[in-house]
Amino acid sequence: MSRIGKLPINLPAGVTVTVGKDNKVTVKGPKGELSQEVNTDIKVSIEDGVLSVTRPSDEKAHRSLHGLYRSLLNNMIVGVSEGYRKELELVGVGYRASNAGQLLELSLGFTHNIHMMLPPEVKLETKSERNKNPLIILESCDKQLIGQICAKIRSFRKPEPYKGKGIRFVGEVVRRKSGKAAGK
Numbered sequence: 001m002s003r004i005g006k007l008p009i010n011l012p013a014g015v016t017v018t019v020g021k022d023n024k025v026t027v028k029g030p031k032g033e034l035s036q037e038v039n040t041d042i043k044v045s046i047e048d049g050v051l052s053v054t055r056p057s058d059e060k061a062h063r064s065l066h067g068l069y070r071s072l073l074n075n076m077i078v079g080v081s082e083g084y085r086k087e088l089e090l091v092g093v094g095y096r097a098s099n100a101g102q103l104l105e106l107s108l109g110f111t112h113n114i115h116m117m118l119p120p121e122v123k124l125e126t127k128s129e130r131n132k133n134p135l136i137i138l139e140s141c142d143k144q145l146i147g148q149i150c151a152k153i154r155s156f157r158k159p160e161p162y163k164g165k166g167i168r169f170v171g172e173v174v175r176r177k178s179g180k181a182a183g184k
Contacts, residue, residue: 005066029080
């Protein structure tokens with residue numbers, strides 16, 4: 001049995017889950033609404049405020065889908081009840097971030113600024129304080145979407161190991177390397 005897949009999911013107050021035809025699961029909560037198509041072999045059931053995911057057999061395909069769909073449904077429930085928040089910091093001289101609504105403008109040492117339009121499901125905020133690294137704060141109910149956007153923003157300037165410059169998550173530790181001068 002899948003260690004992840006067999007765990008039941010408790011539904012918090014204010015969250016409603018409906019399983020429609022074609023195994024489409026819709027989750028509604030105070031932070032928003034999300035839906036996910038579930039494979040027709042995997043059975044999703046709701047009893048007494050507890051959501052459970054079961055599989056028909058121990059075939060390799062069913063075993064792999066069992067834990068996957070349980071994790072996806074759990075992420076949806078956490079997202080619509082609590083939401084997800086990611087913070088990115090820009091480390092480097094002259095690196096700046098600003099936003100006008102959903103348009104993110106990054107100054108990362110290239111000849112031109114980078115403009116990125118974010119979807120309306122993601123709430124964007126930027127902070128620039130004196131003597132501190134600029135911050136980009138993203139909030140959303142969709143974990144997959146917010147992770148994808150963070151990865152895209154981070155790909156503009158990944159943290160490099162020699163000076164530590166780049167875009168990184170708040171609290172992320174970048175392993176530093178000594179340069180060629182340290183070898184002499």
